[in-house]
Structure formats: C-alpha cells, structure tokens
Amino acid sequence: MTVCEYRAGLEGIPATQSSISFVDGQRGILEYRGIPIEELAQKSNFVETSHLLIWGKLPTKEELENFEQEIRLHRRLKYRIRDMMKCFPEGGHPMDALQACAAALGLFYSRRALDDPAYINAAVIRLLAKIPTMVAAFQLMRKGNDPVQPRDDLGYSANFLYMLNEKEPDPFAAQILDVCLMLHAEHTINASTFSAMVTASTLTDPYAVVASAVGTLAGPLHGGANEEVISMLEEIGSVENVRPYVEQCIEKKSKIMGFGHRVYKVKDPRAIILQDLAEQLFEKYGVDQFYDVAVELERVVHEKMGHKGIYANVDYYSGLVYRKLGIPTDLFTPVFAVSRIAGWLAHWKEQLNENRIFRPTQIYTGTHAAPYIPMSER
Numbered sequence: 001m002t003v004c005e006y007r008a009g010l011e012g013i014p015a016t017q018s019s020i021s022f023v024d025g026q027r028g029i030l031e032y033r034g035i036p037i038e039e040l041a042q043k044s045n046f047v048e049t050s051h052l053l054i055w056g057k058l059p060t061k062e063e064l065e066n067f068e069q070e071i072r073l074h075r076r077l078k079y080r081i082r083d084m085m086k087c088f089p090e091g092g093h094p095m096d097a098l099q100a101c102a103a104a105l106g107l108f109y110s111r112r113a114l115d116d117p118a119y120i121n122a123a124v125i126r127l128l129a130k131i132p133t134m135v136a137a138f139q140l141m142r143k144g145n146d147p148v149q150p151r152d153d154l155g156y157s158a159n160f161l162y163m164l165n166e167k168e169p170d171p172f173a174a175q176i177l178d179v180c181l182m183l184h185a186e187h188t189i190n191a192s193t194f195s196a197m198v199t200a201s202t203l204t205d206p207y208a209v210v211a212s213a214v215g216t217l218a219g220p221l222h223g224g225a226n227e228e229v230i231s232m233l234e235e236i237g238s239v240e241n242v243r244p245y246v247e248q249c250i251e252k253k254s255k256i257m258g259f260g261h262r263v264y265k266v267k268d269p270r271a272i273i274l275q276d277l278a279e280q281l282f283e284k285y286g287v288d289q290f291y292d293v294a295v296e297l298e299r300v301v302h303e304k305m306g307h308k309g310i311y312a313n314v315d316y317y318s319g320l321v322y323r324k325l326g327i328p329t330d331l332f333t334p335v336f337a338v339s340r341i342a343g344w345l346a347h348w349k350e351q352l353n354e355n356r357i358f359r360p361t362q363i364y365t366g367t368h369a370a371p372y373i374p375m376s377e378r
C-alpha cells in the first residue's frame with residue numbers, strides 16, 4: 001500500500017469510486033450520470049433527475065409515472081412525528097428540526113433489511129417524499145399554525161411551495177424551484193455526502209445516514225453559506241460599499257460568503273444557471289433590492305481574487321432566488337437538503353453495493369508514556 005502524505009480536509013484524496021456525478025473544476029463542468037447539468041436544468045425535472053441519480057438511468061415513461069405516484073402517496077407525516085415537532089422550540093434552527101425528524105423516521109421504520117430491494121426502494125421513496133413535508137411543517141408550526149396536508153394533485157416542487165405558503169403557487173415559481181432542486185441534487189464527495197457515506201458504511205439505517213448528512217450540510221462553510229450570503233448583502237447595503245467591504249475582507253483575511261470552492265476554480269456552472277433564474281424571476285416579480293449589490297460584489301471579487309481561482313459558487317445566487325420565491329432565509333439550507341436528499345440516497349445505495357467500513361488512519365502528534373499527574377500536583 002502506498003502511504004499518502006497528510007492533506008488537511010483530505011483535499012484531492014479519493015474517498016471512493018463513483019459513477020453518480022462528475023465535476024471538472026477547471027472547465028466548470030458538472031454532470032449527473034454523464035449528463036451535463038445545463039441539459040438537465042433545461043429538459044428534466046427534479047423527480048426524474050432523482051431517479052437518474054438514485055437508480056442510475058433516466059426512467060421510461062411508465063417508470064417515471066410509478067416513481068412520481070409512489071412519492072405522492074408517501075408525502076404525509078405520521079401524527080406522532082408532527083406531535084414530536086410541536087415540542088420543538090420555535091426559535092430553533094429548521095436544520096436542527098429537520099435532522100431530528102429525519103432521525104425519528106428510523107424509530108418508525110427500524111428494520112435494517114439492507115439486502116432487500118423492497119426495503120431500499122421504500123426508504124428512497126419515503127425520504128424523498130417526507131423531507132419536504134417536514135421542512136414545511138416546521139415552518140408553519142413555529143408560527144403557531146397547523147401544518148397543511150400535502151396535495152396529491154400537485155407536482156413535487158409545487159406541492160412543497162403550497163405546503164410552505166399555504167397557497168397554490170404560480171406554476172412559473174414552482175418550475176424555477178424545481179430547477180433549483182435539480183441543480184443542488186448532487187455534487188460528488190462534498191462534506192455532507194461524505195458524512196452520509198461514512199454513516200452508511202456502518203450498515204446503519206438510511207434515516208441515520210440522512211440525519212448525519214443534514215447535520216453536516218447545516219454548517220456555514222457548506223450548505224449554510226446561502227443564508228450568510230443574504231446577511232452579507234444586507235450588511236453591505238449599497239453598491240458604493242462593495243469595494244471597501246471586499247478590501248476589508250482581504251485585509252482581515254475573512255471569507256466572503258458564496259465565493260470559493262474546493263473543486264471549482266472558475267465560476268460554478270450552477271451559479272451561472274441560478275443567476276439566470278434569478279433574472280427571470282426579477283423580470284416577472286420585480287428586482288431584488290440587493291441584486292445590484294450582488295452583481296457588483298461578484299465583479300469586485302473577480303477583479304481582486306480571480307487570480308486565486310475564487311469565483312461565485314452555487315450558494316451565491318440561490319438565496320436571491322429563494323427570497324423571490326417567498327422562502328424565509330433560515331429555510332434556504334433546508335431547501336438545499338430537500339434537493340440533496342437525492343444525491344445522498346444515490347451515494348447510500350452505491351456505498352451498500354461495495355461496502356467497506358470507513359476507517360482512515362491518522363498521524364499522531366501527541367506524547368507517549370506520559371506520567372499520570374496526581375490531582376494535588378496539577
């Protein structure tokens with residue numbers, strides 16, 4: 001075995017072999033099962049893309065109808081899960097609520113029949129179907145309202161917006177959200193997916209796998225960045241403040257949210273599509289007050305940091321899109337989870353196919369044979 005040098009954050013070290021997605025960070029390419037993201041964003045929808053990711057191929061018409069129908073049938077939450085949610089503090093972060101709810105599913109479906117295709121299928125359907133309902137239910141419950149029941153006649157994204165806002169959405173808004181969900185559905189071995197794979201490798205249940213991934217996605221260096229982007233744009237406030245803000249960040253060596261990526265050294269292809277979606281929304285519903293600030297910030301960051309390969313990432317424009325869709329800021333990351341569930345499930349299945357428990361090594365930097373110092377001498 002070749003012993004590799006230690007690389008912080010495992011940068012550049014392959015953690016698995018996978019055929020789910022591909023990223024070329026120099027050329028700005030992202031493909032799901034070989035299909036470019038731009039093509040999927042134009043021609044597919046989130047449910048079909050989830051099928052592609054999880055089952056490895058585009059579904060036939062009949063397969064897609066069955067898949068959609070099964071998801072529609074499993075959208076409801078057990079009343080005990082809703083009762084559990086009633087006890088959550090309304091000031092708690094929705095990602096924490098989602099993590100608790102995902103883990104709680106394991107209490108109800110505790111069998112770990114990981115060699116039974118029917119069990120795998122049921123878990124895939126249940127998680128894809130129920131995660132959006134959990135996010136929407138927490139949103140209404142923290143406002144003191146009863147959650148609304150999912151509507152079987154609405155598509156995936158339309159139903160999600162309906163459950164969040166208690167009114168049927170404009171089909172255009174639902175379609176834009178659907179594209180956002182496709183764009184966020186999968187992205188090779190990022191932190192949350194790696195977390196899902198490590199958990200999956202112990203052969204625990206899929207609800208524990210998803211709960212660990214949700215917890216990982218919540219951090220501000222990962223999925224949580226889209227929330228931080230909005231706070232940052234609000235803090236900057238106006239176009240004139242952009243340049244001093246960037247200069248200050250450079251001086252203090254602080255991160256500018258929504259920029260930089262471990263893999264992409266050009267503008268993230270998803271950010272390009274999201275910026276276009278944001279502009280389509282602004283044309284129809286009016287421009288966001290911070291869009292000018294965002295565009296100027298991207299220009300100045302490019303000028304000052306482009307040489308280091310720091311460009312807008314997926315989180316930069318997604319917040320502006322979600323805001324226009326009426327989604328509250330602290331739900332941006334849960335919406336990311338609603339989408340990324342497809343990628344996590346695809347990696348869970350792939351991990352099970354050729355499983356070996358993750359057990360990396362370490363480079364010990366501590367002391368040896370140290371004396372035990374009695375309490376009185378410390």
Ligand code: ACO
Pocket residue numbers: 009190220221222223225253254255256257258259260261262263308310313314315
């Ligand atoms: N603002 C300013 N400088 C940055 C930024 C940024 N957003 N991102 C990277 N840099 C600089 C670093 O300061 C460092 O500079 P140095 O070499 O002079 O010290 C260099 O670029 C490399 O940065 P690292 O943090 O080492 O890169 P890493 O690959 O570890 O981190 C990460 C990638 C976490 C995404 C980072 O770019 C970052 O923190 N960005 C802001 C948060 C963000 O937008 N996260 C969302 C990522 S997309 C996603 O998870 C869905």
